[in-house]
Amino acid sequence: MNTLRTTGTALKALRRNPMRALLTTLGIVIGVGAVIAMMEIGSGSSAALQDAISSMGANVLMIQPGTASSGGISFGAGSVTTLTPGDAEALAKQCPALRGVAPEVRARTQVVYGNRNWVPSWMTGTTPVYLEVANWSMAEGDFFTERDVLAANKVCVLGQTVVRELFQGESPIGKEIRVKNVSFRVVGVLVSKGANMMGMDQDDILLAPWTTLKYRVTGSTLTTANQSAAASTASGADTSGAINTLSKIYPGQASLYPERSAAQLADNPMPVRFENIDRMMAAAKDAASVPAAIDQITSVLRERHRIRPGDPADFNIRDMTEMTKTLASTSNLMTNLLLSVAMISLLVGGVGIMNIMLVSVTERTREIGLRMAVGARGRDILRQFLVEAVLLCLLGGAMGIIFGHGGSKLVQAVLGWPVATSPGAIAASVLVAASVGIVFGFYPAWRASRLDPIEALRYE
Amino acid sequence: MALIELIELRKSYRLGELVVPVLKGVSLQVEQGELVALMGASGSGKSTLMNILGCLDRPTSGQYWLDGREISQLSADQRAMLRNSKLGFVFQNFNLLPRTSALDNVAMPLSYGEANISEREARQRAQEMLALVGLQDRVHHEPNQLSGGQQQRVAIARSLVNRPQVLLADEPTGNLDSKTSEDILSLFQKLNQHGGITIILVTHDPMVARHARRTIHIHDGLVVEGAYAAEGNAACQEPAPEATL
Ligand SMILES: Nc1ncnc2c1ncn2[C@@H]1O[C@H](COP(=O)(O)OP(=O)(O)O)[C@@H](O)[C@H]1O
Ligand SMILES: [Mg+2]
Numbered sequence: 001m002n003t004l005r006t007t008g009t010a011l012k013a014l015r016r017n018p019m020r021a022l023l024t025t026l027g028i029v030i031g032v033g034a035v036i037a038m039m040e041i042g043s044g045s046s047a048a049l050q051d052a053i054s055s056m057g058a059n060v061l062m063i064q065p066g067t068a069s070s071g072g073i074s075f076g077a078g079s080v081t082t083l084t085p086g087d088a089e090a091l092a093k094q095c096p097a098l099r100g101v102a103p104e105v106r107a108r109t110q111v112v113y114g115n116r117n118w119v120p121s122w123m124t125g126t127t128p129v130y131l132e133v134a135n136w137s138m139a140e141g142d143f144f145t146e147r148d149v150l151a152a153n154k155v156c157v158l159g160q161t162v163v164r165e166l167f168q169g170e171s172p173i174g175k176e177i178r179v180k181n182v183s184f185r186v187v188g189v190l191v192s193k194g195a196n197m198m199g200m201d202q203d204d205i206l207l208a209p210w211t212t213l214k215y216r217v218t219g220s221t222l223t224t225a226n227q228s229a230a231a232s233t234a235s236g237a238d239t240s241g242a243i244n245t246l247s248k249i250y251p252g253q254a255s256l257y258p259e260r261s262a263a264q265l266a267d268n269p270m271p272v273r274f275e276n277i278d279r280m281m282a283a284a285k286d287a288a289s290v291p292a293a294i295d296q297i298t299s300v301l302r303e304r305h306r307i308r309p310g311d312p313a314d315f316n317i318r319d320m321t322e323m324t325k326t327l328a329s330t331s332n333l334m335t336n337l338l339l340s341v342a343m344i345s346l347l348v349g350g351v352g353i354m355n356i357m358l359v360s361v362t363e364r365t366r367e368i369g370l371r372m373a374v375g376a377r378g379r380d381i382l383r384q385f386l387v388e389a390v391l392l393c394l395l396g397g398a399m400g401i402i403f404g405h406g407g408s409k410l411v412q413a414v415l416g417w418p419v420a421t422s423p424g425a426i427a428a429s430v431l432v433a434a435s436v437g438i439v440f441g442f443y444p445a446w447r448a449s450r451l452d453p454i455e456a457l458r459y460e
Numbered sequence: 461m462a463l464i465e466l467i468e469l470r471k472s473y474r475l476g477e478l479v480v481p482v483l484k485g486v487s488l489q490v491e492q493g494e495l496v497a498l499m500g501a502s503g504s505g506k507s508t509l510m511n512i513l514g515c516l517d518r519p520t521s522g523q524y525w526l527d528g529r530e531i532s533q534l535s536a537d538q539r540a541m542l543r544n545s546k547l548g549f550v551f552q553n554f555n556l557l558p559r560t561s562a563l564d565n566v567a568m569p570l571s572y573g574e575a576n577i578s579e580r581e582a583r584q585r586a587q588e589m590l591a592l593v594g595l596q597d598r599v600h601h602e603p604n605q606l607s608g609g610q611q612q613r614v615a616i617a618r619s620l621v622n623r624p625q626v627l628l629a630d631e632p633t634g635n636l637d638s639k640t641s642e643d644i645l646s647l648f649q650k651l652n653q654h655g656g657i658t659i660i661l662v663t664h665d666p667m668v669a670r671h672a673r674r675t676i677h678i679h680d681g682l683v684v685e686g687a688y689a690a691e692g693n694a695a696c697q698e699p700a701p702e703a704t705l
Contacts, residue, residue: 005571005579016559370555373516374569374618375544377537453516457555 003387010388014395024356025396027349028436032400032429033407034342039425040408042335044418049331050287057135057196058287058324059099063091063280063297066314082314085210087304088280092129094300097293099285102130103277105210107217112178113166120162121204123179125213126281133283141173141188144209152211156184159205160192182216184208210277290319346432349396350440357389357444368448369456382449389441390434397433401426461528462489463625463658464513469522469532471508482508484681485522490660492625495652497672498662504678506662507630513660514547514628515539527625544572548619548657550629554611556603556618563599566590566617573622589617593647609640616647620657627651629661633668645671 014021065082088103095101105125111118124130131143144155156177163172172186193202284293294317301315361368368381376384405421412419471483482505490496500506511517512524515531516539524532531542543549556565566586570577577585590599593613603611612632619627629648633641649671652659661672669675677684 002576008579009571012560012564366555367557370557371568371572372540373514373543373549375540375572375622377540377572380572454511457516457551 006383006387007391009384010391013384013388014391020356021392021395024353025349025392025399027345027352028393028396028433029349029400029403031342031346031349032397032433033404034345034400035339035429035432036401036404036422036425037407037411038335038338038342039422040405040419041411041417042331042338043422043425044408044412044420046328046331046335047420048418049327053287053320053324053327058320059284059290060133060135060320061282061284061290061293061297062318063087063282063301064316064318065276065279066312066316082305083277083280084275085277086275087301088127088277090304091280091282091297091300095282095293095296097284097289097296099283100129100133101280101282102126102133103210104130104279104281105214106278107213109180109217111162111166111206113172113175116166116168118162118165120159120206121200122159123206123208123213125208125210127210130207130281133281135283136193137191139189139191140171141186143188144207149209149211152209152215154182154184154208154212154216155187156206156208157188157190158186158207159190159203161201161204162206163189179206179208180217182212184212214275214277287324294319346436350393350436353389353392353437354440354444357385357441358447360388361385361444361448364448365451365456365459368451369453369459372451372453373457378449381451382445385445385448386438386441389445390437393433393437393441394430397430400433401429404429461525463492463494463527464488464490465523465525466513467523467525469509469512469519469524471505471512471517471520482681483512483519486678486681486683488676488683490658492658493652493656494674495649495659495672496661497669497675498660498678499664499666499669499675500678502664505681506664506678509678510628510630510660510662513626514549515542540572541574544569544622545574546625548622548624548627550612550615550619550627550632550661552631552634554603554608554615554635556611556614558604559602561600561602562590562595562606562614562617563587565603565614566621569618569622585621586617589621590614592620592651593617607640608636609643612636612640612644613647616644616651620651620655625658627657627659629659631662631664633663633665638667641668 063083083103085103088101091098092101103126107123107125108119109123111120111123127149128143128146131137138157139160141157143157144153147153148155156179158166158172166172166177167175172189175186176183177186178184190203190205190207196202282293282297284290297317298313302313305314307313371381371384405426408419411417466486466488469483469486470481472479472481474480486509498506498509508517512519512532515526515534518539519532522532523530526542527546531539534542557568563583563586566589567582570582570585587596587599590596593616595610595613595617598606598610598614601610603614606614612635616627616632627648632648633644636644645668648659648661651657661668663669
């Protein structure tokens with residue numbers, strides 16, 4: 001008896017009692033429907049979560065100078081100035097896992113426009129690559145250019161909060177604002193980004209070329225927080241001024257650094273990098289390449305800073321991997337939890353199938369006896385009932401897929417949740433449904449195949 | 461050689477410790493093309509004998525030759541194949557599949573045959589058989605839409621669909637009124653005469669047995685063919701009224 005014929009026979013048998021077939025398979029319908037809906041909603045929300053995480057800067061790495069300590073007193077991260085713009089350029093060139101590296105020079109001071117003033121949370125000197133690294137874009141105007149950085153031009157870009165506080169509806173483009181008596185021309189406005197993961201307003205920002213901020217807005221860099229570092233910075237002014245090629249882009253002012261006495265020079269012949277920056281912001285290609293990026297940055301910087309193997313690094317790298325992992329695992333946990341509930345419902349559905357198939361075998365004892373009398377062998381009967389069970393499960397599975405998919409689409413339409421169709425889940429549920437049919441259909445089918453034809457024919 | 465030959469066939473059932481002998485050494489021969497009535501009181505072992513003849517059951521001892529082959533020791537699967545190809549069954553209670561058309565009922569045995577018959581061929585064959593029993597216009601009726609006599613005709617068509625050599629009918633008219641019984645018995649006679657099918661039918665009604673050319677009596681597990689018939693049932697030995705067909 002071929003499979004096609006058996007399937008036809010099974011279909012006819014199911015059609016003899018369509019209502020029962022429907023109720024029998026309800027467990028499978030619900031189980032498969034739940035699995036499909038879970039998978040689609042789950043993968044949709046995890047895709048949305050991934051997007052959210054990367055927009056929040058999961059692939060952003062912060063490279064900070066190491067900790068200075070003097071006589072057992074630690075001054076905290078950033079208290080020494082070991083990072084240079086050259087480091088940023090080298091990282092951008094030598095680390096394939098990075099999308100970009102932006103140096104950051106930070107200041108905190110008053111900004112004045114007309115009769116209004118404001119102190120932005122962030123006043124950051126950087127390069128044009130910042131826009132891409134921070135995954136940000138312009139709402140109005142343009143970002144400053146590489147030329148502006150080289151020439152230390154007095155231009156700046158503002159965040160929405162600063163614009164709101166200073167301009168009150170006026171367009172800021174082309175206006176001059178004053179930062180510590182230095183006049184900056186506003187060339188662009190950033191789009192609003194809202195609060196960051198710590199709840200701080202990211203739009204409360206002023207961006208300017210790092211050279212401008214560092215050399216024109218004097219005395220405002222954060223390094224002044226560290227007295228000893230500030231003192232040592234000053235100590236090498238004369239020597240470095242002569243050899244520093246960057247000095248030609250400095251505005252032709254008087255000496256930028258306080259003069260050192262001969263005694264100071266003799267006491268502290270420290271080689272200090274003058275064009276230090278406060279920190280660097282690097283963006284990995286994506287969240288997955290963050291670990292590789294960390295390795296590459298570490299090896300490049302250790303080499304540039306001539307740190308011997310085993311010695312502690314003079315910088316540290318911070319990433320958001322932990323937070324990303326936590327978020328992703330929370331969402332995975334929820335999906336798996338719901339999935340296991342759905343699986344239990346499939347199991348219950350399977351038991352329902354077995355139950356009804358056993359009833360059906362008992363009910364159809366005479367039919368089985370008759371089929372055996374006209375020449376059906378035990379294995380023909382086994383196959384017939386097994387095919388019936390599998391068919392029931394597959395029909396249930398098909399309905400479940402339709403309901404599950406429809407349900408997740410409904411959720412998408414009504415609640416606006418992100419949903420992703422998952423062909424893998426559909427294929428898996430078809431497989432699972434067929435397996436449930438085979439596993440739970442086998443025992444009843446086996447019982448049927450073991451019937452004695454005479455007794456079966458005589459069964460009342 | 462006879463189509464069917466039983467030699468010293470015994471069958472006993474085991475009820476716990478107790479062994480109940482039902483057939484106590486039955487020997488008989490049935491030739492190709494015979495129409496035999498099997499008679500006997502209720503509980504005499506007619507059905508038991510029919511089950512063995514129909515390869516549904518195995519004798520406890522003795523030999524059963526069917527078409528030149530000793531088959532009492534065949535495996536269950538071999539017996540199933542034999543039932544499918546050589547034997548046809550007609551039951552007292554018709555045993556049709558409920559909510560299934562007459563056509564599908566008749567075609568059912570074909571799906572268990574050795575030869576792989578196509579679906580179309582199977583329907584064709586079933587249709588022919590239904591026409592043979594006079595039900596060509598009831599092909600798509602389901603059993604509950606048919607009278608008792610029509611249902612038994614469907615059952616007969618089903619038993620014929622595999623072109624068996626032997627048709628076994630255990631009290632085929634037991635559930636039918638006398639008029640319908642007469643029709644069914646005439647159908648058996650027709651099949652026997654024109655189709656050449658060997659038919660063994662069980663009955664305890666002497667009127668039914670009259671349709672057969674030969675009557676075998678079973679009494680208490682033994683065949684008492686000649687003696688019992690000669691004794692008091694003259695009607696059984698009269699030739700069947702073939703003119704009616
Ligand atoms: N499966 C069985 N187990 C035990 N005894 C049985 C079984 N089948 C039949 N018998 C006994 O065998 C005897 C003959 O039964 P059966 O062949 O059905 O008689 P009948 O001639 O009325 O068809 C009866 O006494 C019955 O009780
Ligand atoms: Mg009986």
